[in-house]
Every structure is written in C-alpha cells, then in structure tokens.
Amino acid sequence: MSAPTAVLDVGGGPGLPQRRELRTPVPGPRSLELQRRRAAVVSAGLSSTMPVYAAAAGGGVLVDVDGNSFIDLGSGIAVTTAGNSAPRVVEDTAAQLTRFTHTCAMITPYEGYVRVAEELAAIVPGDHAVKTALFNTGSEAVENAVKIARYATGRTAVAVVDHAYHGRTNLTMAMTAKAVPYKDGFGPFAPEVYRAPTSYPFRDGTDLDGAPINGPAAAARAIAHLERAVGASRLAALVIEPIQGEGGFIVPAPGFLPALAAWCREHGIVLVADEVQSGIARTGAWFACDHDGVVPDLVTTAKGLGGGLPIAAVSGRADLMDAVHPGGLGGTYGGNPVACAAALATLRTIREENLLDRAVEIETLALGRLRELQRTDPRIGDVRGRGAMIGIEFVRPGSHEPDADLAKRVATAAHEAGVIVLTCGTFGNVVRLLPPLVIPNDLLSEGLDVLADALSGGAR
Known part of the structure; x- marks a missing residue:
C-alpha cells in the first residue's frame, strides 16, 4: 500500500x-x-x-x-449556500462539540432541536401552526413526508411528476423519474407511485388545438392524467419540486403550481413541496414555492439547511405532523445536536448577511450574462432559474434536440480551466450553476467568462 x-x-x-x-x-x-x-x-x-x-x-x-x-459554482450540490466553513457555523458547531455530540433526540432531547423547529416554523409558508420532525438527508425527509401523508389521510397512492428527482432510497427511487444512473438495476421499487406530466416551458409547445401549454393548461393536463390513472380520492400526496433540480432546473410556467395546490385542497390531497435543493434562500426567497404564492401542506428541506452538516426536515401543518402516533417518526441520528447548531448558525448567517437579497443579485448578474451568450449561440436553447439556481440547456442548433455531449464538453472544459460546474437534466443536456451566496461578484463574473470561453473554444 x-x-x-x-x-x-x-x-x-x-x-x-x-x-x-x-x-x-x-x-x-x-x-x-x-x-x-x-x-x-x-x-x-x-x-x-x-x-x-x-x-x-x-x-x-x-x-x-x-x-x-x-x-x-456548485456549492456541494446546493449545500454550502451560506459559504463553506462559514464563521458562525464553525464557531457554533465547535462549541456544541465540546458540550455533547449525541444523545439521540428520541432518548434525551435537547434545546437545539426545538430551536431549529422554531426557526423553521417562522419561515415555512402560510399562517397556520407549523411543526417539524428532523432527519439526516433529503431522501429521508421526502420518505417521511409520504409516511405522514399516508397516515393522516388513510390513503396509499402518491403522485409525482415527470423529470422529478426525490432521492436514492427505495421509495424515493420509485418517485424519481430518471432511470440512469439512479434507478437502473435496483428494482423492484415501492408500489403505488404514479407519475403525471409537468410544466416544462421550453419543451411544452402547444396542445392539439395549437394553443400554447401555459401553466394552467399544464396543470389541467396533469390533473386529468391523475384523475384517470389513479383517482383523486385515492391520492395521499402530490410531491413536487417547485423548481426541479436533477431533472434540469425546470421552472414551471406561472399558474402551474397554484392550480395544482387548489386541486389538492379540493380533494384532501397533501401537497408536499420538495425544497431539498431549492429551499433555504437558494432562489432569493426562503422557499421556491414562495415565488408562486403557494402554501404547501408539508415542506421538505435538507442540503442548504445545515451549512455542510447532515440535517433534513419535514415541516408543515401541525394537524398533519401530529397525526402520526408517538414513535412513528424518528431515527437514531435525526436532528443531531451538532447538525442543529450548524442549521441555527446557517439561518442566522442568511439573515444577518442579507443573503436572500444577495441571491437576487446573483440571478441578475448570471442570467444577464448567460442570455447575452444565448442571443449569439444557437446551441443554448434555454437559460432559466431563480436566484443562485441557474440552468443552461444545450440543444442541436435550430431544434429542441438535447445535446448532452455538448453539456459534458462545456463542463469538462470549465473544470480544466478552474471552474466547478455541474450537469443535470433528464436528457443530460443542462449545465447548472449553484454558487454560494457569498461568492464575490468579480469571481462569479470570471466563472461565467470561463463558461463563455468553453463554448467558444474547447467545448466545440
């Protein structure tokens, strides 16, 4: 060795x-x-x-x-939103390490867990009473949200949408749309998961009558499919990313999410906003669903919540969160005290450094520069996103045909030139940008310049 x-x-x-x-x-x-x-x-x-x-x-x-x-420009896949080794996170987690590292919140609880739940109750959308349960990963949070919805409603069916990504556990693999690399060879998967079409403005086109498929039309299409394939009365939950992550940083058309939320309310279906990647200030609001004025019943968070330490949460309506019998939720490490300290420090950093506003500044700078490139490069089919969650979709010139090879070449050229970017998308043709919100403007601009050079040079 x-x-x-x-x-x-x-x-x-x-x-x-x-x-x-x-x-x-x-x-x-x-x-x-x-x-x-x-x-x-x-x-x-x-x-x-x-x-x-x-x-x-x-x-x-x-x-x-x-x-x-x-x-x-990756933030460890949207984790270090408030900066890697942010001073408050380092200081507060170090202090917690000297007190105790673990007791198990199900055995001997501690104040940090309660404080994280209080902080989330203050920012989760809606004016209803909010309660929280803490876990370790986004997959765990999504899986537990489904457990809660099923228990509270007495129903079993779960709806998701095309291009969704929800995790790598057995249930969340069933909920995830993309087979390779996430699902291929790992079945059989959990049953009673049904998929509906989503809103993908760049690719939706028109209906059979030639009318554009806008947000309300895309919602009507999804609802009609679910009512035919499952039946609203059988659905426990609709789980949806307000901005899709691994599926391609897809921002739904205006009106899509509100229409789905209204349908869920009408039929007693629990609306779960999967904000694992899009939440905790990433899009310029605490949650991406805030941009659409949508109040979900349950919200899942992870990634950006812990500043680099593993912590996840299901937060939502108190009546739903309290529906489960005592002992029905939990886990040995869920809401670890050191991770709770990191989450509290992260939320404090976001507030004190005005990082919600900073995300909007990053959006303005990044979208402006990338749309300049799009005007002169027909291989850039779409530039989209909110806050510091930006996607660039590559296509064959003159078409909507995905060009995954180009996305890979651009990313590789950027890596070799000293810029970390990530790819994503059902078709593998999207380069995604997830810079930490504390990145200086000159460094962000330089990173975008490197991407432009990759397109004009090595990526050809």
Whole structure:
C-alpha cells in the first residue's frame, strides 16, 4: 500500500484568497495519487464529477490538494449556500462539540432541536401552526413526508411528476423519474407511485388545438392524467419540486403550481413541496414555492439547511405532523445536536448577511450574462432559474434536440480551466450553476467568462 499523500496545509473558510489559480494540470499529482488509492478501496458505484481532491474551501473558491484554486459554482450540490466553513457555523458547531455530540433526540432531547423547529416554523409558508420532525438527508425527509401523508389521510397512492428527482432510497427511487444512473438495476421499487406530466416551458409547445401549454393548461393536463390513472380520492400526496433540480432546473410556467395546490385542497390531497435543493434562500426567497404564492401542506428541506452538516426536515401543518402516533417518526441520528447548531448558525448567517437579497443579485448578474451568450449561440436553447439556481440547456442548433455531449464538453472544459460546474437534466443536456451566496461578484463574473470561453473554444 502506498504512503498517504501529504495533505495541503491551508485553512478554509472565507479567509481563503478569492481567486482562480491553477498551479498544476487538472488533476494534479496529489489528486492522481489519491485517485489510485481510492480505486483500490472505494466502491466503483460512487462516481465523482471532479477529478480533484479538496483540501479547503470558503467564499467562492475550493482549493485542491495540489494547491489549485477553483471557482465554486456548485456549492456541494446546493449545500454550502451560506459559504463553506462559514464563521458562525464553525464557531457554533465547535462549541456544541465540546458540550455533547449525541444523545439521540428520541432518548434525551435537547434545546437545539426545538430551536431549529422554531426557526423553521417562522419561515415555512402560510399562517397556520407549523411543526417539524428532523432527519439526516433529503431522501429521508421526502420518505417521511409520504409516511405522514399516508397516515393522516388513510390513503396509499402518491403522485409525482415527470423529470422529478426525490432521492436514492427505495421509495424515493420509485418517485424519481430518471432511470440512469439512479434507478437502473435496483428494482423492484415501492408500489403505488404514479407519475403525471409537468410544466416544462421550453419543451411544452402547444396542445392539439395549437394553443400554447401555459401553466394552467399544464396543470389541467396533469390533473386529468391523475384523475384517470389513479383517482383523486385515492391520492395521499402530490410531491413536487417547485423548481426541479436533477431533472434540469425546470421552472414551471406561472399558474402551474397554484392550480395544482387548489386541486389538492379540493380533494384532501397533501401537497408536499420538495425544497431539498431549492429551499433555504437558494432562489432569493426562503422557499421556491414562495415565488408562486403557494402554501404547501408539508415542506421538505435538507442540503442548504445545515451549512455542510447532515440535517433534513419535514415541516408543515401541525394537524398533519401530529397525526402520526408517538414513535412513528424518528431515527437514531435525526436532528443531531451538532447538525442543529450548524442549521441555527446557517439561518442566522442568511439573515444577518442579507443573503436572500444577495441571491437576487446573483440571478441578475448570471442570467444577464448567460442570455447575452444565448442571443449569439444557437446551441443554448434555454437559460432559466431563480436566484443562485441557474440552468443552461444545450440543444442541436435550430431544434429542441438535447445535446448532452455538448453539456459534458462545456463542463469538462470549465473544470480544466478552474471552474466547478455541474450537469443535470433528464436528457443530460443542462449545465447548472449553484454558487454560494457569498461568492464575490468579480469571481462569479470570471466563472461565467470561463463558461463563455468553453463554448467558444474547447467545448466545440
């Protein structure tokens, strides 16, 4: 076995120099050595977007073990929204570590859990009483939201929509639309999950009469399908991402979500907003459903809630959350005290640093620059998003045919030039941008310039 690679001794957090700098080819020698060691001991089923190994991160950069500094437009898939190793998160989690690391909230509860629930009750949409249960991951949160909806309604069927992504557990794989890599070979899946068409403005086109499929029309299409295929009286829940994440950063047309919410209310169907990727300030509001004026019955959060530590939540109407019998919800690590400290510090950082407004500033800068590119490049079919959740959909020029190869080439060229971006989409043809909200404007602009260079140069 080879000797361990020496780890680059550099501190993280916002004190890192905020610059893009490549000292070696990407990947560098230390990353290559770690990759060789990883291949010997880590499952091949775990893949990585970047070929480099992190040593430090903060602000808008990530530094690898070779000393290369990358502009971070990924935030660990929307996790480090308030910044990597944000000072309040570091300070408060360190303090909690010295008090206790675990007691299990189901055995000996603690104030941090209660405080996180209080904070979520203050920001979850609606003026009803809100209660919360804490878990570890987004998949857990979604699965428990379904459990709650089924228990409260006495119904079993669950509706989701095309292009949805809800997780990697057995139930959430059934709820996820994309087969490869998420579902292929892992069945059989949980039953009683039904899929309806969604609102995808770039691809919806017109109906049989030639009328454009706007938000209300897309909702009517989805509702008609569910009423035929399942029946409203059998549905426990409709689970939907207000902005779809892995499916392609799809922002539904105006009127789509409100129409679905009204239908759910009429038929006693629990509306679950899956805000695992879009929630906690990412879109310029606490929750993406706020933009549409939609008040869901239950909301799931994770990712950006913990500032990098694993924590997730189901929050919503108190009558629903209290419907489950005592002991019906829980988990050994759910609402871990250190993760609770991180969540409280993250929410405080978002408030004190006005990061909701900052997300809107990022949207203005990023969409403006990318739409300039779109006007002169027919391979960019669509640019969309809200706040710091932006997608670029690539197509064959003159068509809507997805170009996944181009998206991959653009992302690879950006990586090699020192910018972290991610791909997504049912067709694999979307490059997504999820910068931390604390990224400096000049660094964000430079990252967008690198993307433009990738399109005009190496990605061709």
